[in-house]
Amino acid sequence: MTSKDQKVLIIGTGTFGASTAYHLAKRGYTNVTCIDKWPYPSLDSAGYDINKIIRTEYDEPLYAEMALEAIQAWRDPMYTDIFHETGWILTTLGDPKAVTHLQKSYENLKNKGQAHNIDFVAGKDEITRHVPQLKNARDIDNWKGLWNKQAGWAHAANAIKKVADEAKAMGVTFISGAAGEMVALETSGDRVTGIKVRSGDVYAAEKYVLSTGAASPALLPELSTQLWSKCWTYGLLELTEEEAAQFKDMPVVLNHELGFFFEPSTEGRLIKICNEFPGYQWKQGTYTDEAGKGHKYSIPRYASEYPQDGIPKEAMDAIKNFISTVIPQFEGREIKGAKVCWCTDSPDAHYLIDTHPKYPGGELLLATGDSGHAFKMLPIIGKYIANALEGNFKPEWKYGNRKHLDSGRPGDEVKDLADVGIGERQARL
Template identity: 60%
Template sequence: MREEEHPQTSSMDSSTNRDNSILIIGSGTFGISTAFHLAKRGYSNIRCIDKHGYPSPDSAGYDLNKIIRTEYDEPLYAQMALGAIQAWRDPLWKYVFHETGWLVTTCGDKHASEHLRQSYENLKNNNQISGIDFVETPEDLIRHVPQLRHARDISNWKGLWNKQAGWVHAHDALKLLAQEAEKLGVEFISGPDGTMTSLQVSDRKLTGIKVASGKILEASQYILCTGAASPALLPELSPHLWSKCWTLAHIELTEDEAKEYRNMPVVDNHELGFFFEPDSKTRWIKICNATQGYQSRTTTGPDGKPYSVPRYASDHPKDGIPKEAEDAIRKFIEAVLPQFSDRPLLGARICWCTDTADQHFLISRHDKYPELLLGTGDSGHGFKFLPTIGSYIADALEGNERGMRKEWQLREREWKKDVTRPGDVVKDLSDVGLGDE
């Protein structure tokens, strides 16, 4: 696989000799991508640990599919997304990446409308507006997504059609890249030997990672890529991260119904949710409702303030999703797929991410332990960068400017709303019927 170009703008840190040992904690999107890119650069002693075998079912990327898009109102991620979609076109991904295009709309929310306008301007500034249309009428919508002819009322939907977008089979993509990393010599460790419990610190120096088996895993350099589990593993990060979950479910189509929806673009409406074409194996359509997300089991951090600890489906497989989320998904189905409104919801579950205050990633050296590099804070938009994000984290490890952006540093950030998520309230799962035992 071709690695995105990365100018070497500063010399490599002496601690990142390619023969030195590197321990990556977490085998999700950031962890697997980092392991691959480091191995590709010639690092010969890489271990990647996780409670689970790869890809970790606790990872946000452990999913049927994820949206691949290039629209961002933030110029940095617009450029990164354009690089990522180019990487997705590499032959390595030909069986998992589907460039179907996508339709992203709003029913009139002013913040969402401004987000789309600025996203368009960023693509225009990068000379990437070929294949993009503004959609303002039902006729426009149905022209790009004929399957929307079944919708009950889309008269107030307005937004963008972008041909340069689509979706990827997320679980399979993670597995594929982990296998490529293994071929390059990366060792993946799971079970008690791979389950981090805490840091081993001696004389204020990080000397290892404690795992559930009682062992201490030592390395020259450590990279924390633990996603939503990050503030629970390192509570000192809790002022900087807030772990949230989102809800999803599926409906199953018949063979004939699946044919009609095959190769359909991704459809996203800011106020209602989004859905994909059916999976070729299961004929399942994944549907996500639009929400600010949920938190769980808030705990007091070292700063005296609460933080959210994930309630993973792997530990609570019977949880499902809150009744209000189920109702929202059914409302979306009734609006855009009314002929399937009586179908049972299958595989309903929650998916965990961890937000930073400003939606910028957290890729930075730990402020107390320089041996520890943080690679987390996906903020719900990290998976599309699976082919490339590890190259940025590898650059940060090597001290190269490309991976050491000021936006990603561990610092105080002002918390602000993500305008791509409707609503203003983040409820606790225990208040909506989950996690109160």
């Protein structure tokens, strides 16, 4: 039986960390501390963003069920002015993998009695009936996909802040700066005895939750066998007040081959545009396994540390192509605030929520491997992590050999940042 007064240390205050702190506090845990390099919401978290998609379509039944649970939680008054249920339209130009994903997603929702929320669409007339803001889009008659009214977006950074604020109000302690930045595990034999931070302090606890997202392999290199840290790119388009009014309450629009965008933010009238591609890696980590064999692996190159990077030219070109194709009335306008956003994928796109096998005492719980679909679970994922902390694990999330499955992301070549003008080569200029 887990004691509610045991000391729990959570490393990382992004989506997984903040939600875990909140749910542990709700369960009556009285000695919970969260540490992070940054005050919450952590600048390096994938959830540090103006908006993220909230959706229910999954070709994996487990996540379809969780997404339906999560969207109910998003409707709680706690998320008023944070969650916007605008609906969304998920389309493709005909990629076979995307079509299969749509079909499986529909079947999963149908099996959950949710098919009434969905409408199949094809061509300009059907699509613009749901999203009139696409009336100027080029080649839209070649689009086909799903409209789902049970979807939308949330202001991501504000949502994490809200959850962490609630956790703090229930007694959770938050530490940031050098005193909150983990640099190493302290161990004794096969036991974890503490977390060493940048200031030199060591925090000891009875349970540790590593919810450090893309930084997880950099902190514990052995996790590079389980996780692959990658980044994606986005840019911001500023609208006038009149333009923003025309796009207000617009459903989220995603095209599998081109990218996606949202209605304008309330702060600054900014439309966020993301190009679709398999992501970039930065293969700068080195790990020597137990057999003495060396491995190179990807580690984050965070925008907070390298603000001068921006995004690769090819990514900027893809964003501009999205604009000229989908919202051509804004063609040629300046792209502002172009940045990368780091996530960490697992081979089969399942989360990694399990005790670290190197420490059989079970004191170190790994809660990472978002695989690009974690933020939408913010209101509920901490419940599942808390369950794991108490010994109730989901087999899909276990540490170990996982099959490499198609993630649903377009393309199959993950380039290194150094090969597209950022990182290693740029540093030598």
